[in-house]
Amino acid sequence: MELDLILNGIYPLPATSRATLAAAMQEVSYSRGHILLRAQKVETSVYFIKKGMVRAYQKAAESEITFWFGQEGDPVISMKSYIENKRGYEDIELLENTVLYQIASPKLQALFNEDLHIANWGRKLAEQELIKTEERLIAMQFQTATQRYKDLLERQPGLLNRVSLGHIASYLGITQVSLSRIRAEIR
Amino acid sequence: MELDLILNGIYPLPATSRATLAAAMQEVSYSRGHILLRAQKVETSVYFIKKGMVRAYQKAAESEITFWFGQEGDPVISMKSYIENKRGYEDIELLENTVLYQIASPKLQALFNEDLHIANWGRKLAEQELIKTEERLIAMQFQTATQRYKDLLERQPGLLNRVSLGHIASYLGITQVSLSRIRAEIR
DNA sequence: GCTCGTTTTTATCATTTGTAAAAAAATCCT
DNA sequence: AGGATTTTTTTACAAATGATAAAAACGAGC
Numbered sequence: 521m522e523l524d525l526i527l528n529g530i531y532p533l534p535a536t537s538r539a540t541l542a543a544a545m546q547e548v549s550y551s552r553g554h555i556l557l558r559a560q561k562v563e564t565s566v567y568f569i570k571k572g573m574v575r576a577y578q579k580a581a582e583s584e585i586t587f588w589f590g591q592e593g594d595p596v597i598s599m600k601s602y603i604e605n606k607r608g609y610e611d612i613e614l615l616e617n618t619v620l621y622q623i624a625s626p627k628l629q630a631l632f633n634e635d636l637h638i639a640n641w642g643r644k645l646a647e648q649e650l651i652k653t654e655e656r657l658i659a660m661q662f663q664t665a666t667q668r669y670k671d672l673l674e675r676q677p678g679l680l681n682r683v684s685l686g687h688i689a690s691y692l693g694i695t696q697v698s699l700s701r702i703r704a705e706i707r
Numbered sequence: 708m709e710l711d712l713i714l715n716g717i718y719p720l721p722a723t724s725r726a727t728l729a730a731a732m733q734e735v736s737y738s739r740g741h742i743l744l745r746a747q748k749v750e751t752s753v754y755f756i757k758k759g760m761v762r763a764y765q766k767a768a769e770s771e772i773t774f775w776f777g778q779e780g781d782p783v784i785s786m787k788s789y790i791e792n793k794r795g796y797e798d799i800e801l802l803e804n805t806v807l808y809q810i811a812s813p814k815l816q817a818l819f820n821e822d823l824h825i826a827n828w829g830r831k832l833a834e835q836e837l838i839k840t841e842e843r844l845i846a847m848q849f850q851t852a853t854q855r856y857k858d859l860l861e862r863q864p865g866l867l868n869r870v871s872l873g874h875i876a877s878y879l880g881i882t883q884v885s886l887s888r889i890r891a892e893i894r
Numbered sequence: 895g896c897t898c899g900t901t902t903t904t905a906t907c908a909t910t911t912g913t914a915a916a917a918a919a920a921t922c923c924t
Numbered sequence: 925a926g927g928a929t930t931t932t933t934t935t936a937c938a939a940a941t942g943a944t945a946a947a948a949a950c951g952a953g954c
Contacts (some may be wrong), residue, residue, distance in 0.1 A: 549872055580849065599841055603834045609845070632830065636823045636860065643830035647790045650837040655788055657844045658796070660881045661774055662767065665911085685932065693848045698911060700933050852941085872902065885941060887903050896954090903948070911938070916938065 521592045523621050526657045529593060531644035537637040544631065545621045550614055556596065557612040563601040569594050572618025573682050576610040579689075586687045589679065595645060596620065615683060639693050664682075665694045667701050708779045710808050714753050716780060718831035724824040731818065732808045737801055744785050744799040749792060751812050754783040759805025760869050763797040764877075773874045776866065782832060783807065790833075802870060852881045853889050 523542055527533060533541065547570065550556065554597055556574065557563050569592055576588040587610070590596050599606030602625060631638045659668055672679065679688070689699035710729055714720060720728065734757065737743065743761065744750050756779055763775040774797070777783050785795035789812060818825045846855055856879055859866065866875070876886035 558920060578845065578849065585849055587845055594886050599834075599838055603838050632827055633823070636820070636826055637831060639823055639826040640819055643826060643833055646830055646833035647786075650833050650840060651786055651790050653837060653840045653844055657847065658765065658774055659839055660844065660847045661877075661943075662765065662772055684930090688847075697913080697934085701911090704933075871900095882942060883902075884904090884943080888941085891903075897952105898954105899950105899952090901948105902949070903946105905944105905946085907943090909942070910940085913937085914935100916933105916935085918931100918933070920929105922929070923927095924925105 521570055523568070523570070524571075526593050526621070527641070530648065531641040532584050533637050533641055537635050537641075540635060541623075541631060541638055541641070544627050545623045547619060548622045549617070549619045551617045552614055554614045554618075556612055556614060556620075557597060557598050557608060557610065557705075559609055560607050561598075561601075562605060563598040566602060566623050566625050566628060567596040567620040570619040570621060572620070573615040574612055574618060574684070575615055575687060575691075576612045577687075578610055584690070586690045589676075589683060589687075589691065590698055591678075595649070597649075599649075601625070615687075632699055660693060665692055665698060666705070668692050669699065670706070708757055709856060710755070710757070713757075713780050714828070717835065718828040720824050720828055724822050724828075727822060728810075728818060728828070729823055731814050732810045735809045736804070736806045738804045739801055741805075742798055742800045743783060743801060743807075744795060744797065746796055746798050747794050748785075748788075749787040749794055750785040753789060753812050753815060754807040755808050756781050756783060757806040757808060759803060760802040761799055761800045762802055762870070762874055762878075764874075765797055766841070771877070773877045776863075776870060776874075776878065778865075778869075782836070784836075786836075788812070799824070801875075847880060852879055852885060853892070855879050856886065856889050857893070 521547065521629065522532070524538060527538055527541060545568075548567075556567065557565075557576075559579065569590055571592060572605070574590045574596055575586045576590075577584045577586040598610060598612070599609040600606045628642070632642050659671065661704060663671070669688075672688070685699055685703075686696045688697040694702075710732065711725060714725055714728060731757075735754075743800065744752075744763075746766065756777055758779060761777045761783055761882040762773045763777075764771045783799060785797060785799070787793045788794045793856055815829070819829050820826070846858065850858070856875075858877070859879070872890075873883045876883040879886065881889075
């Protein structure tokens, strides 16, 4: 997905502001398995996915819990670092060979203080992530695991081909065995 | 909590911008039990709590599930309405007689497009809500109900005196009976 | 202080979900 | 293609949570 399309998809920017923002970004590539962001580190880069698939996970005792998947067009951000300048709690791993647009967080913060349109773009970026996160929180509280799995299938039908069921199970907040049971019932 | 304190707590504003924002707000009061925001409605007001306690809940078959509590200093916003101009999914009920600062959402949006500082203030508002929501989502996925209850006690010790255990149980994603069991174990 | 209504706890049983281990299936690599 | 590795499913059992009902505790109002 091209950069201008990603940027404008978040919030339509005037051409000059968009050019300013785009000029601050560069394309980078890493291969499957690379750890893009590390837990316990204050991250200084923000990314957007041009092509590929990534997951964010937190390490627990003897296991990893995936809580987010990103694909083409999605921002890849350690929110703790980006917002509070603190150590993040997540690793972010590339599930495929991935091409990203990268921008230095301090540079982005500087643009927020210089350009009204970019500031509002940054507002919309946070707002859209907020909506998505709130919807997931409510789903976790309201719906059964079966329903959450069905919703995931409907909303992101491609995900199943790109991500292992083990990761999906932990994303849904259940064990892989439970997910397997759910899949058997539905069938 | 005074308005200037609330506004500056989100993001420090220059005096003129703060005055502009404050001038667009007015103080309103409602009594316990009042429904401030309604589900299935596109809300056009945004509030901040001066004094009082509120909860957001979603109606399910024969039950209500509380997913958010707000107290002094917190914003009270139907995110679906505020961000996407769509019908919200939550009712927001006052749990005490409550004093709020109100601003019309279209007015606030207009200020975002006029004042760089206010735009960044709005960005920080969304970012802070995002961090809180993400932390809760991760807690729901990672922690047992017992741990979530203990964390709630630590982080918001006053909550227990202001909110019934039934509401807290649904906030934690468990039944009231389960919460009662947890409390008995801890004791 | 008493009464009514609400909130919280307790008890019992059914259901769901987790854990551990093994089998089956799919995928990878040479 | 074939053997090794990883992923997914299945099974059996244990633990946690839910549903329902009833008892106990608490609180507002008189």
